[in-house]
Amino acid sequence: MAAETKAVLSTILNIEPIDLAYTGLKKDSLKGEVAVVTGGASNVGLGYARAIAWAGAKVVIADLNAEAGAETERVINAENGPDTALFVKTNITQEEDVKNLAAKAFQKFGKVDILVNNAMNMRLNGPVLSSPISDLDSSFAISGRGVMLAVKEFVPGMIERKHGVVTYSATQFHYAPPMVGGSIYTAGKAAATSIIMSLANEVKGTGVNVFCLTPAGVMRIDMSKFPPPPKDAPIPKDAPKFNMAMFGMPGFNGMVPPEAGGAAMVYCILHAEELHGSGIIITDAFNAMNFPYPNPATAPKPTESHRLSDMELTLAFCTMGPGFKK
Numbered sequence: 272m273a274a275e276t277k278a279v280l281s282t283i284l285n286i287e288p289i290d291l292a293y294t295g296l297k298k299d300s301l302k303g304e305v306a307v308v309t310g311g312a313s314n315v316g317l318g319y320a321r322a323i324a325w326a327g328a329k330v331v332i333a334d335l336n337a338e339a340g341a342e343t344e345r346v347i348n349a350e351n352g353p354d355t356a357l358f359v360k361t362n363i364t365q366e367e368d369v370k371n372l373a374a375k376a377f378q379k380f381g382k383v384d385i386l387v388n389n390a391m392n393m394r395l396n397g398p399v400l401s402s403p404i405s406d407l408d409s410s411f412a413i414s415g416r417g418v419m420l421a422v423k424e425f426v427p428g429m430i431e432r433k434h435g436v437v438t439y440s441a442t443q444f445h446y447a448p449p450m451v452g453g454s455i456y457t458a459g460k461a462a463a464t465s466i467i468m469s470l471a472n473e474v475k476g477t478g479v480n481v482f483c484l485t486p487a488g489v490m491r492i493d494m495s496k497f498p499p500p501p502k503d504a505p506i507p508k509d510a511p512k513f514n515m516a517m518f519g520m521p522g523f524n525g526m527v528p529p530e531a532g533g534a535a536m537v538y539c540i541l542h543a544e545e546l547h548g549s550g551i552i553i554t555d556a557f558n559a560m561n562f563p564y565p566n567p568a569t570a571p572k573p574t575e576s577h578r579l580s581d582m583e584l585t586l587a588f589c590t591m592g593p594g595f596k597k
């Protein structure tokens with residue numbers, strides 16, 4: 272690894288080098304765009320922010336975590352050049368914070384073209400019966416109120432300029448199936464997905480495109496914390512580039528590294544017109560990109576990836592859009 276890359280990566284953030292050229296994405300495909308990523312200082316949002324910046328856009332990171340946020344700004348600027356990124360400490364549930372975010376974003380970059388609603392408190396995941404009501408309030412505050420505040424702050428300018436993309440990091444679970452566990456998280460997610468899909472109807476034809484992207488299994492696993500996989504585990508030869516664990520989730524062959532999640536987001540933003548008013552699960556984005564994840568030989572075929580189990584079918588209205596043009 273080059274010395275400068277090592278210096279950039281020597282950080283509290285859990286990241287790997289980013290170079291998305293191998294995905295087919297073009298380095299300047301988002302040049303001239305300005306994006307806001309909420310929850311952009313960790314995992315999925317961090318992958319989105321870095322990938323969007325890699326593709327040439329300016330990025331505003333809105334996050335509660337000031338230390339990780341400042342570090343995200345530093346890393347993105349080191350990777351892409353000074354003044355690519357701006358961190359604004361933001362609690363997206365607070366109206367004055369979101370207004371401050373917008374003021375800082377407009378002051379620095381003059382406009383916002385892309386709004387990535389991604390923030391969430393993943394610990395708000397208890398069952399209905401044993402969770403305090405304050406957990407439900409917090410879940411709705413981030414996923415409902417926070418999304419609506421950001422939409423109201425940034426979308427009018429997009430409509431005025433007839434150009435914009437609004438997206439949301441949805442989940443495929445709109446109530447808690449056994450594998451997810453708690454319900455407080457899914458209740459909040461469903462509220463935000465509903466707001467986003469309603470917005471898609473409201474802004475139809477204005478030049479603003481709105482869709483949900485469901486990350487599903489995006490995280491970096493520290494493999495040193497796990498026993499070595501069995502000898503015949505289906506880890507593709509070309510995968511170790513990423514720190515990938517093969518956990519065999521249904522429909523998935525492993526965990527998706529955040530940088531790859533970011534590549535999928537960039538692809539979806541570039542295809543936002545096709546996706547308007549729908550949701551897309553990340554594996555479909557990879558299929559559409561012919562992404563080498565996890566391995567072309569074992570990747571689900573596009574038609575299979577649309578096939579949802581009975582359990583998912585009742586839950587997954589956000590994944591049941593038209594998807595990409597085939």
Ligand SMILES: NC(=O)c1ccc[n+]([C@@H]2O[C@H](COP(=O)([O-])OP(=O)(O)OC[C@H]3O[C@@H](n4cnc5c(N)ncnc54)[C@H](O)[C@@H]3O)[C@@H](O)[C@H]2O)c1
Nearest residue numbers: 310313314315334335362363389390391440486487488489
């Ligand atoms: N990881 C996955 O595979 C997966 C799957 C489905 C959906 N999602 C969704 O993707 C999003 C990101 O997930 P993640 O795994 O990266 O979670 P994460 O917990 O790693 O990151 C969430 C980020 O949001 C920030 N945040 C929390 N509350 C905030 C607030 N009030 N204001 C501003 N920032 C706030 C946190 O500080 C953190 O940086 C979430 O909305 C999650 O529901 C993730």
